[in-house]
């Protein structure tokens with residue numbers, strides 16, 4: 001797959017695979033988007049000590065500046081491996097232009113290509129439902145910490161990929 005999902009040479013933002021050179025800017029962006037409470041989230045328990053899926057994590061660049069980020073991580077749900085999405089963040093000045101959705105779609109496409117059966121996340125259903133995420137298939141999936149179960153969402157990437165997702169969610 002080309003690493004550029006949106007046009008890289010136009011004035012539009014480019015969505016590209018995150019490289020090591022982007023890591024610091026991603027941290028700053030995510031800190032700004034979520035504030036100091038970000039490390040207290042249950043989702044963080046699935047990221048600490050884990051390694052992101054490098055080929056499935058993307059940044060949005062505008063004139064070389066990181067203005068958006070999404071990362072995927074390997075987790076298991078009751079023993080079944082799925083990709084866990086988060087954090088997703090877009091610079092406050094660059095929102096409502098479709099970048100958040102473009103980042104999610106890029107991550108899901110890369111995960112599908114890599115053979116992941118489903119993408120799981122904790123987020124607002126009204127936002128993620130338009131991208132094919134739903135809560136029902138993961139009603140029995142248990143986050144490692146207090147979580148509103150209605151915010152645990154999944155999108156199948158393959159036929160039946162969202163089936164049998166019950167039990168504890170753990171970092172791989």
Ligand SMILES: CC(C)(COP(=O)(O)OP(=O)(O)OC[C@H]1O[C@@H](n2cnc3c(N)ncnc32)[C@H](O)[C@@H]1OP(=O)(O)O)[C@@H](O)C(=O)NCCC(=O)NCCS
Pocket residue numbers: 033034088089090091094095096097098099100101102122123124126127
């Ligand atoms: C959520 C976020 C990534 C969306 O980025 P974005 O580039 O603006 O997203 P898109 O352009 O694809 O979608 C924008 C639309 O989603 C809506 N939207 C954004 N967040 C929403 C939410 N939490 N619930 C419902 N709708 C939401 C916007 O109002 C907008 O609606 P419109 O198309 O009718 O104008 C961005 O607002 C952000 O970084 N927020 C702070 C961090 C965060 O909450 N991340 C998600 C955690 S699960």
